[in-house]
Amino acid sequence: MSNGNVMQRDILDVNKIRKDFPILSIKVKGKDLVYFDNGATTQKPISVIKAVEHYNENLNGNPHRGAHYLGVTSTEAYEGAREKVRAFIGAKKSSEIIFTRNTTESLNLIAYSYGLNFVNKGDEIVIAISEHHSNILPWQMVARVKGAVLKYMYTNEDGKITEEEYKNKITDKTKIVSIAQVSNVLGTKYPVKDIVKYAHEKGAVAIVDGAQSTPHMKVDVSDLDADFFVFSGHKMLASMGIGVLYGKEELLNKMPPFLGGGDMIEYVTEQSATFAELPFKFEAGTQNVEGAVSLGAAIDYLNSIGLDKIEAYEQKLTEYALKKISELDYVTVYGPKNAKDKGGIISFNVKDVHPHDVATILNSYGVAVRSGHHCAQPLMKHLGIQASSRASFYFYNTFEEIDKFIEALKNVRKWLGYGRS
């Protein structure tokens, strides 16, 4: 290993960090776990696990209801988490932070509440071909119901969306532009700030899906100027079942509630109701308070390391993995080949071997990768493939783990009888 790699490792004290994540020391089939499925979900540090335990042991009640002690402590825990999220993504007001279950719910909320009410016949909705199904299906629904047109921005051979492409697709007819900041398959970091700016010039509302970016890089929604920004907690060390919708106050105010029920009302009579202020208007029913607490603790943990360092370290990991994988002539990599253009996501195929067989074989070496269509079937079609395998990294992964992954990858074809001596 070169001196360069020793320097790269020094960005973070990974061995110390790994001690905070109990699950990273488990054995899989007698081998050390190499967890490279962080694009699907991430593992939890002790501080997050303990924060949820502390909440349930000491603070649990139903927020915003009742005047007793635990009603107050749970409200403080829940609203404290909201304030942490606000600061973490650079929103101006905590009333612009809506808790949801996940990115999918956040996008559906926008589609049902904003899309169905502000998109009209003949209007255009523009998304990228690489979107996750959660950023496709809600817009197909809006287009179908409202008679609008759903248009796609296509990636080029390097997995990028060019300025020419987005300026071609976003027009005066465009009402909504929705795009992931980082593709969950290609890993591409799209120029979302430029795309948001251009969408605004054309009078469209811009939505940024931050599911694959927020956990890995500093996000500033005010700087991005996105009208909506969405992400999930479980992809950034927190529990499953907690997600975030950020929206600009003036937009959220003119949108009707998504779901009706408890805690989102002002006055209810037999035939009508008035709704609570933001953010409660969009949070009907008892919420996932312990999930919000876990997200707050996850944000504290990420801040203690620093998002800039996390991004820099993951870029070095990705650079190293891309270099190693490019030495295997039977492996095809999709998306940008330069680590600077992408997050820590590498989708690939092994010649003659189906991705499911790749994942099964890697698993027996302790290496966890995702295989399949990654909830992005239109992109698979655009790439001309059925499916792929995907290795996705987080800051707790190491260069040694990439070596193990590459060594395991070298054995894949042999198991299927190719080049067996």
Add this chain to the structure above:
Amino acid sequence: MDDLSMIYSQIITEHNQDTTNKRGIKDPDLKERGHNPSCGDDITLSLKFKGDVIDDIAYEGSGCAISQASTSMMIDLVKGKTVEEALDYIKTFIGMIKKEITDEKELEKLEDAIALKNISMMPARVKCAVLAWHTLDEAIKKKKKPNSSK
């Protein structure tokens, strides 16, 4: 590695790479598509009958080694057999994968396909192994009810 050797045994990798049964059939009496949307295994069986006998059967499509090998093995087994015999093979094979039939004697008739027995220990891959067999089952149901669409 032991369980990998049990799954990707030589007989399975050979069937995966063998394309004898992977072809189209001219003017088939029946075509039936089977797919696992979650993972992308996608096969289409083509069948030609002579009375009750499966005179020719082949498949097209793509998928993982398990699904492709399983399809190839099934075709070897049912070609030239009657529809009722084929149904019995299907029942036995699915019974083996579900661990409902464990008697070696009873399983013997599955010939090469018995190599897929170990898949029953890998829940994530069971659907790859049974895809072709369920697809053939559907096709035979359609033959028996000729009024339903092709």
